[in-house]
Amino acid sequence: MSINENFAHYSNLFIALALVAYAAAFFGYCAEWAFGSRSRIGAKASSVGQQSAAVPAQRAAEQATASVGASGVAVLTRTADEAEEPTVAGGSLRAEAVGRFAVMATVIGFALHFAGVLFRGLSAHRVPWANMYEFSCAAALAMAFAYLVLLATGRKARWLGLPVSFIVLVTLGLAYTVLYTDAEELVPALHSYWLYIHVTAAVLSTGAFGVATVATILYLLKAAAEEGKLPWLSGPLQRVPSSGTLDRTAYRVIAFIFPLWTFAVIAGAIWAEKAWGRYWGWDPKETWSFIVWVIYAAYLHARATHGWKGRAAAWIALAAFTCVMFNYFGVNTLLTGKHSYAGL
Amino acid sequence: MDQGENVTQQADDLAEPDAAAGSQAPAGADGAAELDVTASDVTVPNIAAPDVTAEAVADEAGFEDMHDAGRMSTAPRADSFVAVPRLGATELLRWMWRQLTSMRIALTLLFLLSVAAIPGSLLPQREIDPNKVLQFFSAHPGWAPFLDRLQLFDVFESVWFGAIYSLLFVSLIGCILPRSAAHYRAMRGAPPAAPRNLKRLPVHASFRTTAPADEALAAAAKRLKGRRFRSTTGSDAAGNWVSAEKGYLRETGNLLFHLALIGILVAVAIGHFFGFKGARLVTEGTGFCDTVAGYDTLTMGQAVSAADLPPFCIKLNKFSATYQDSGDQFGQPRSFDAYVVYRATPSSPAQNVDVRVNSPITVNGTNVFLEGHGYAPVVTVRDGTGRVVYDGPVTFLGLNANFVSNGAIKVPDAKPRGLGFQGWLLPTAVQLPGSMPTSMFPAAQNPELILAAYAGDLGMDGSGSQSVYTLDVSKMTQLDVKSKTNPAAGNALELAVGQSAALPNGLGSITFDGVKQWAQFNIAYDPGQPIALGSAVAAVLGLLGSLGIRRRRIWVRVTEQTDGTRLIEVAGLARTEGATPTAEVTETAEALAGRLTVVSEDVVSEDAVPEGAASDEAKSDEAAPDDTSTVGDAPSAELPRQQRTSTPRTGASA
Numbered sequence: 001m002s003i004n005e006n007f008a009h010y011s012n013l014f015i016a017l018a019l020v021a022y023a024a025a026f027f028g029y030c031a032e033w034a035f036g037s038r039s040r041i042g043a044k045a046s047s048v049g050q051q052s053a054a055v056p057a058q059r060a061a062e063q064a065t066a067s068v069g070a071s072g073v074a075v076l077t078r079t080a081d082e083a084e085e086p087t088v089a090g091g092s093l094r095a096e097a098v099g100r101f102a103v104m105a106t107v108i109g110f111a112l113h114f115a116g117v118l119f120r121g122l123s124a125h126r127v128p129w130a131n132m133y134e135f136s137c138a139a140a141l142a143m144a145f146a147y148l149v150l151l152a153t154g155r156k157a158r159w160l161g162l163p164v165s166f167i168v169l170v171t172l173g174l175a176y177t178v179l180y181t182d183a184e185e186l187v188p189a190l191h192s193y194w195l196y197i198h199v200t201a202a203v204l205s206t207g208a209f210g211v212a213t214v215a216t217i218l219y220l221l222k223a224a225a226e227e228g229k230l231p232w233l234s235g236p237l238q239r240v241p242s243s244g245t246l247d248r249t250a251y252r253v254i255a256f257i258f259p260l261w262t263f264a265v266i267a268g269a270i271w272a273e274k275a276w277g278r279y280w281g282w283d284p285k286e287t288w289s290f291i292v293w294v295i296y297a298a299y300l301h302a303r304a305t306h307g308w309k310g311r312a313a314a315w316i317a318l319a320a321f322t323c324v325m326f327n328y329f330g331v332n333t334l335l336t337g338k339h340s341y342a343g344l
Numbered sequence: 345m346d347q348g349e350n351v352t353q354q355a356d357d358l359a360e361p362d363a364a365a366g367s368q369a370p371a372g373a374d375g376a377a378e379l380d381v382t383a384s385d386v387t388v389p390n391i392a393a394p395d396v397t398a399e400a401v402a403d404e405a406g407f408e409d410m411h412d413a414g415r416m417s418t419a420p421r422a423d424s425f426v427a428v429p430r431l432g433a434t435e436l437l438r439w440m441w442r443q444l445t446s447m448r449i450a451l452t453l454l455f456l457l458s459v460a461a462i463p464g465s466l467l468p469q470r471e472i473d474p475n476k477v478l479q480f481f482s483a484h485p486g487w488a489p490f491l492d493r494l495q496l497f498d499v500f501e502s503v504w505f506g507a508i509y510s511l512l513f514v515s516l517i518g519c520i521l522p523r524s525a526a527h528y529r530a531m532r533g534a535p536p537a538a539p540r541n542l543k544r545l546p547v548h549a550s551f552r553t554t555a556p557a558d559e560a561l562a563a564a565a566k567r568l569k570g571r572r573f574r575s576t577t578g579s580d581a582a583g584n585w586v587s588a589e590k591g592y593l594r595e596t597g598n599l600l601f602h603l604a605l606i607g608i609l610v611a612v613a614i615g616h617f618f619g620f621k622g623a624r625l626v627t628e629g630t631g632f633c634d635t636v637a638g639y640d641t642l643t644m645g646q647a648v649s650a651a652d653l654p655p656f657c658i659k660l661n662k663f664s665a666t667y668q669d670s671g672d673q674f675g676q677p678r679s680f681d682a683y684v685v686y687r688a689t690p691s692s693p694a695q696n697v698d699v700r701v702n703s704p705i706t707v708n709g710t711n712v713f714l715e716g717h718g719y720a721p722v723v724t725v726r727d728g729t730g731r732v733v734y735d736g737p738v739t740f741l742g743l744n745a746n747f748v749s750n751g752a753i754k755v756p757d758a759k760p761r762g763l764g765f766q767g768w769l770l771p772t773a774v775q776l777p778g779s780m781p782t783s784m785f786p787a788a789q790n791p792e793l794i795l796a797a798y799a800g801d802l803g804m805d806g807s808g809s810q811s812v813y814t815l816d817v818s819k820m821t822q823l824d825v826k827s828k829t830n831p832a833a834g835n836a837l838e839l840a841v842g843q844s845a846a847l848p849n850g851l852g853s854i855t856f857d858g859v860k861q862w863a864q865f866n867i868a869y870d871p872g873q874p875i876a877l878g879s880a881v882a883a884v885l886g887l888l889g890s891l892g893i894r895r896r897r898i899w900v901r902v903t904e905q906t907d908g909t910r911l912i913e914v915a916g917l918a919r920t921e922g923a924t925p926t927a928e929v930t931e932t933a934e935a936l937a938g939r940l941t942v943v944s945e946d947v948v949s950e951d952a953v954p955e956g957a958a959s960d961e962a963k964s965d966e967a968a969p970d971d972t973s974t975v976g977d978a979p980s981a982e983l984p985r986q987q988r989t990s991t992p993r994t995g996a997s998a
């Protein structure tokens with residue numbers, strides 16, 4: 001089937017506009033950080049941050065929240081109350097406003113980005129992720145999506161906005177400038193509906209792992225700050241959630257997406273069986289997907305093994321994402337294997 | 345303070361009581377499993393973040409102990425990893441087994457496995473492409489042999505890789521079987537008795553009622569059963585209680601996942617023993633039969649014999665490839681079709697099929713895949729006597745995207761001297777002034793042969809097998825065939841289709857008659873596949889359970905009060921991170937309160953504190969709803985609002 005040049009053109013246009021919107025979002029988030037005051041909550045949380053190190057666990061345990069429901073039931077919780085987490089804007093209304101603007105810009109950027117990817121697919125009558133330019137656009141889309149999902153499900157996730165918009169901006173920009181290739185038909189190796197299943201799962205996982213990685217890095221920084229390290233960063237870090245929340249966010253995203261990644265690898269194996277006659281052949285792509293899978297599994301184990309929780313686990317998660325990146329850029333560009341049809 | 349370390353430290357705090365208790369435990373894991381209740385009860389006081397309790401408990405009792413179920417955990421776990429007890433052989437073995445099946449080792453082995461796989465992707469592997477390995481040897485004669493001794497060209501068959509995953513799976517089995525047994529018992533036994541002091545648990549709801557104890561208990565049990573909790577009732581010095589637990593499927597899923605991994609390993613092993621895979625390169629107009637002799641390469645599992653190969657025959661009528669001829673993906677392949685005729689058995693009727701990259705043909709269980717393609721120039725070689733000594737296609741190997749292909753034409757029995765040609769086929773030849781001719785497009789639009797000619801002994805009679813693509817020129821002399829018209833081509837013949845060239849000193853001549861294509865077929869049979877697929881599906885389902893389901897316990901206690909009323913307490917504990925059943929507990933309490941007559945009382949529980957401090961806990965749990973089911977979390981988000989209305993905001997000024 002021939003390429004629909006108009007759609008291909010729209011696609012490029014939408015991607016370009018998305019870049020603009022994301023850039024606006026990025027600067028919005030920057031402004032939010034800049035204007036955001038060390039608010040009441042922010043200040044308190046941070047003081048708590050230092051304090052709780054000092055407070056003997058004994059006393060800490062006595063602390064709890066009591067309340068009476070209408071029914072006369074007295075409730076006593078020791079569980080967290082997200083409402084008490086610091087926010088990027090802190091108390092500052094100006095920051096709050098730009099923050100909201102930035103989120104709007106992100107949503108608009110996402111919509112344009114989505115349209116761009118969609119029209120790419122329509123123009124070539126196929127899934128819009130069959131070469132590195134398209135993978136990158138799609139992975140960035142998945143990452144923006146993961147972030148917006150966190151926001152939409154009522155999480156206070158705006159602290160993710162700055163890093164996420166930055167990464168999306170860079171990825172998309174790189175795709176648009178360096179990796180760009182015209183919309184074309186597929187190479188024979190990709191003529192299979194498994195392209196839809198396998199690569200879609202892989203792209204979604206990659207985006208989500210990206211978000212988890214942002215949370216992990218912030219966790220490591222925040223954890224250090226809570227121990228009074230990194231004084232030069234303590235200011236901004238006071239406005240991201242406590243290390244506990246960051247750690248948990250990372251864990252939840254990974255735990256949520258790991259089964260999908262597992263599925264992506266399995267779908268790849270099924271496809272490989274159909275295409276090459278063996279479901280596993282240690283082709284570089286297969287090998288690195290395996291490595292990524294095993295390291296994330298190790299992360300989940302670490303999360304369940306005391307002495308490995310927290311920092312150790314976080315470093316494992318970072319190692320895993322490094323491999324995700326290598327599996328993408330490294331394997332596609334440096335190593336030759338059956339998967340080297342990424343059409344750079 | 346770093347939550348992670350916080351957790352760790354708490355977990356260590358736990359080790360003592362837990363282990364101590366463990367010593368009195370009935371048989372191993374089960375005991376341990378139940379223990380965590382006591383453990384949590386004992387240790388909540390010195391834990392800043394109660395949900396951590398659940399986790400820490402889960403760690404200690406839930407995982408570590410379970411891995412070595414059957415041991416009486418008398419030694420504090422902290423040591424057990426490092427210190428080898430000076431004991432008899434059996435103890436030593438038990439100790440080693442315990443180490444091997446511990447989470448730490450599992451973790452370490454998983455790491456080793458991932459690291460060990462890396463060289464397999466960076467260095468050429470014999471399994472995947474033996475030619476690349478040979479090229480590597482010639483490129484790095486220095487250290488290639490050394491790497492080879494380390495089995496770095498056969499990483500995935502290597503002793504060390506095998507050792508790692510064997511250990512891992514031994515560890516896996518050693519971890520999973522006891523866990524399964526423990527889980528089975530847990531599923532059949534009743535949920536553990538209620539802790540004495542429910543106020544110590546992460547979430548606690550209470551009210552006073554005038555309703556009789558048994559009515560309250562019945563209502564509680566009914567409610568929890570209705571919520572599909574497994575529940576039991578009992579009584580102790582403090583009063584009567586209902587104990588309920590939910591989310592057993594999490595552990596079931598986790599076990600299923602791990603067992604499925606074993607299934608996959610088994611499937612791979614079966615494939616190795618009972619499967620075979622081979623490759624055969626077929627030029628247009630020729631064919632082959634599925635016999636050991638028929639293959640270029642063939643690897644058969646130990647349990648497979650030549651007789652087991654299904655007796656089909658395949659002939660390649662035509663191979664057609666199309667390529668992108670415009671735009672910035674110029675030259676990218678767009679379609680490959682191998683038009684073949686095959687007979688499932690020599691006697692059965694011939695069938696025409698079009699084999700494509702993603703659509704193999706299946707001949708009774710054995711699959712035939714289109715793996716690769718290339719060009720075979722058709723040449724006629726006459727020797728000095730004028731006799732035709734060679735006439736037919738010669739397979740050349742494509743070297744790059746535009747199929748600059750290279751190969752050799754060998755005519756050992758030409759007279760007076762053996763003849764050999766070595767060189768390139770250019771499917772779409774172009775020659776920029778002053779440079780070597782090359783190919784600018786993969787399709788054969790303007791094919792050209794560039795051949796260096798040699799005469800002498802090709803060294804083929806000897807035993808030493810040589811590659812069909814290269815000429816052994818050690819005992820041959822190169823002929824001067826330099827072209828007057830095009831010196832740039834070097835000392836080589838340059839032939840377009842239809843052209844011939846005479847060799848010097850009347851040694852003979854060569855004619856380039858045309859170009860045929862060849863296709864490479866992979867033939868594979870793997871009886872392990874269905875098992876592998878089944879296990880893979882089970883693994884994903886298991887994962888969804890293991891990561892998606894929240895396991896938690898809820899207790900209801902009824903205690904007689906001095907004033908004749910009864911205190912109804914509902915408390916919950918998460919057995920998995922961040923799953924504190926805050927909503928379920930409060931809802932249960934409210935539901936009960938709705939059913940039983942409530943005696944209102946003013947709550948300022950001795951534990952209550954200004955919210956500022958409470959926000960300490962903000963670090964510990966439920967900051968974001970559980971990734972799995974938001975059911976329990978929506979209401980827990982309500983909770984804070986209630987609190988704000990009911991407690992002074994002194995925290996504000998903190």
Ligand code: HEM
Nearest residue numbers: 294297300304407445446447450512515516519598890891
């Ligand atoms: C060899 C010994 C092994 C042991 C002792 C072991 C033990 C465990 C345990 C106790 C859990 C529960 C942790 C939790 O629920 O958070 C777990 C979870 C998990 N295990 Fe293993 N495992 C082993 C091998 C493996 C292997 C080989 C893999 C595959 C790479 C694997 C993948 C996982 C995954 C993905 C989880 C996540 C489930 C979860 O976090 O709930 N495990 N493993």
